[in-house]
Amino acid sequence: MSSPWFSGLSADRSGGVGERPLRLFCFPHAGGGSRFYNLWRQRLAPGVVEVCAIVLPGRDGRLLEPPYNRMEPLVDDLTGALAPMLDRPFAFFGHSLGAAVAFETAHRLRTLGLPQPRCLVVSGRRAPHSPVPPPFSHLLSDDEMLAEVSSLGGLPAKSLRHTRAIEALLPSLRADYRINDTYLPTGGRPLDHPIYAYAGDRDPIAAPDDVAGWQLATTGAFRLRVFRGDHFYLRDAPPDFAAAVVADLREAAPSAVPR
Template sequence: MDDVERDLWLSLRLPEPRARTRLFCLPFAGGGSQMYRRWRGRLPEAIEICPIQLPGREGRVRERPIEDLDELVASIAGAISGVLDLPFVLFGHSMGAMLGFEVARRLRDQELPTPRALIVSGRRAPHVPNPDPPIGDLPDDGFLEEIRQLNGIPDGVLQSAELVELILPALRADYRMCETREHQAGAQLDCPIFAYGGLSDAKVDRPSLDAWREHTTGPFVIRMFQGDHFFLNDPRSMFRQALYTDLDTMLGDRR
């Protein structure tokens, strides 16, 4: 992957010269990476926020969304492989957690630097079946109603025909990718896995989060926060404080 293509995936990267670690952030289904950009200034300067920008949304809205998991994971791994000069952590919420897990496995299999930790948020472990029927091919009204119940996209967006037209292709592509994915068993990771969940998340319960422990030979930590599937946006959850504490603990004092 050349620098021009890499810049498409890392266009929202915010270089921080005092950084001791780089936090690669992967979005939820249909989501972009602006939410992670807003973390700058809310996390310490020692952490460089590096959102991954997927095709089909935000600054890449004119590009075709990628529905093939292997293709998407290969592209993400290729993009970040050129900026692994610092210790790094992979963070993903919902679909992003699945992507982070697969990227970590791909980096390991290619004998590239691997993450100091994987933080998976709002996602059941890869081997745990999804009990819900697929929604990716529902008619628009039914599909959008399912999305509305997750409370991740503002009603103002879902009520705007123009905005829905912009986000719908990527949203459907992401759901189809997640719903058709079949977990491929492989060697466990050896990095710590931190699993975060919402106490009121109707889709991802504690047992399905706790099952992530089966995917690492390293330490495993589970944390439950106030809020629903998008607890990371809930000011009651103390999510960012916990995230920084965990990052500081897993990376040690490198100042």
């Protein structure tokens, strides 16, 4: 089993559903790639949680593919790629833009009558009913856009010296920002499964009070967790964060995430 959409997906289909790890599909932030989640595979209960990063066109091994710049076609194609992979308990994690993509994908799965995630973990993102306020990042110049990403902690200063890497990043970053800036939720009734919302206490674009609004997006359980740090407080899965993710997955799927 392989697909360009996923990194870290196991090909092992042996054993019953309860004998295989819960799949945690991780949706990237704007401009983000699968490497952001590499360390998670060591820190989120290996053998119990299978961390599977979503790989979007325009980055990683899909660098030559044109990136999406609208939410609807992205969710259409991603849902089609996900469908064959939902043969065991799974959950969604999305950071920043990834939270919105994960949320819309969960809605699309429900509309199509496909299996639903045991829970949705959203991070660093204001609630869907709170649109991103102007000025819009996708309208900035290249230098302004890179400066903004760097100020949020999403791009180390040393990376700005690697011209080729930056040139390769810019198209997908701008396209992602366009999705982010123009996104409006598709509507419909709230989700039924739990939503766990995470925030950094010093996040300049998704304050804890903004993230708390995700409670309106589900009729299921809700929890807000606040961590020390800025927009990228979760980088490298620090111990308190990793423990929180595993605890929330265990609460939502106790038989799939044993102690």
